[in-house]
Amino acid sequence: MRFTDQVVIVTGASRGIGREIARSFAVEGAKVACVATRLGGAQKTAEEIGGGAKGYACDVSDSASVDALIEAVQADLGVPAVLVNNAGVTKDTLLMRMKDEDFDRVVAVNLKGAFNLIRAASRSMMKARYGRIVNISSVVGLHGAAGQVNYAASKAGLIGLTLSVAKELGSRGITCNAVAPGFIETDMTEDLPQEFREGVEKNAPVGRLGKPEDIAPAILFLASAEASYITGQTLTVDGGLFL
Numbered sequence: 001m002r003f004t005d006q007v008v009i010v011t012g013a014s015r016g017i018g019r020e021i022a023r024s025f026a027v028e029g030a031k032v033a034c035v036a037t038r039l040g041g042a043q044k045t046a047e048e049i050g051g052g053a054k055g056y057a058c059d060v061s062d063s064a065s066v067d068a069l070i071e072a073v074q075a076d077l078g079v080p081a082v083l084v085n086n087a088g089v090t091k092d093t094l095l096m097r098m099k100d101e102d103f104d105r106v107v108a109v110n111l112k113g114a115f116n117l118i119r120a121a122s123r124s125m126m127k128a129r130y131g132r133i134v135n136i137s138s139v140v141g142l143h144g145a146a147g148q149v150n151y152a153a154s155k156a157g158l159i160g161l162t163l164s165v166a167k168e169l170g171s172r173g174i175t176c177n178a179v180a181p182g183f184i185e186t187d188m189t190e191d192l193p194q195e196f197r198e199g200v201e202k203n204a205p206v207g208r209l210g211k212p213e214d215i216a217p218a219i220l221f222l223a224s225a226e227a228s229y230i231t232g233q234t235l236t237v238d239g240g241l242f243l
């Protein structure tokens, strides 16, 4: 039970990777604030995982909503020890067809959203002189992908954000790391063409796409007390796809 009574905020917790991250923290004793755009989904995860978890609706791209979220979490559950910035969206299309709003929305949710949460949550982490921040990037942020200039820019930006936050907050007992998943079976990847899936299965040494259960353990490790000397790192969890 590595997280007994710790308050853990997980954004994008209604589905996919975020739901599994939230469940894994609850199994290890955490009180999890499950955040999603739709309250119903956030509450459903909270009810399923138990352990004092609570669901919150918040659009992470809206800084006023994020500030209100952090105040509500602190009032309901206590000061957050762990923040996992997992909420993310895609709006894929080729560069020449990409509209301004496709680019701006993906960057606003995936990158500015993490900034909003970190700025709001780190105030009380600094006072407590303890915190663990984990940002969910992507192999696409490290290697790029045709049709995803917006998503790749947002996920690469998260790595720069992670490095800078690590440098600013390390002296206050706060670490900040990133996890870069490969291709994981969730709603986000359900429309991947069959030939793309077969390519991943062929090229990844482990021979398959990932599952949310493959990602959550990496996040729990980086969020644990034992990981106090690891900061500013990006841990790729992709079955060796890009070796």
Ligand code: NAP
Pocket: 011, 012, 013, 014, 015, 016, 017, 018, 035, 036, 037, 038, 039, 041, 058, 059, 060, 061, 085, 086, 087, 088, 089, 109, 136, 137, 138, 139, 180, 181, 182, 183, 184, 185, 186, 187, 188, 189
């Ligand atoms: P998913 O199944 O599509 O779930 C996305 C989650 O983000 C949902 O809970 C959604 O809430 C929430 N969300 C979306 N926009 C939000 C906003 N503006 N404010 C708050 N919450 C918002 O995604 P996933 O595949 O689990 O991916 C989770 C993270 O891993 C994302 O950051 C993604 O980029 C990253 N990732 C995924 C893969 C992959 O292969 N799946 C690979 C690398 C990285 P609602 O349900 O309320 O909409």
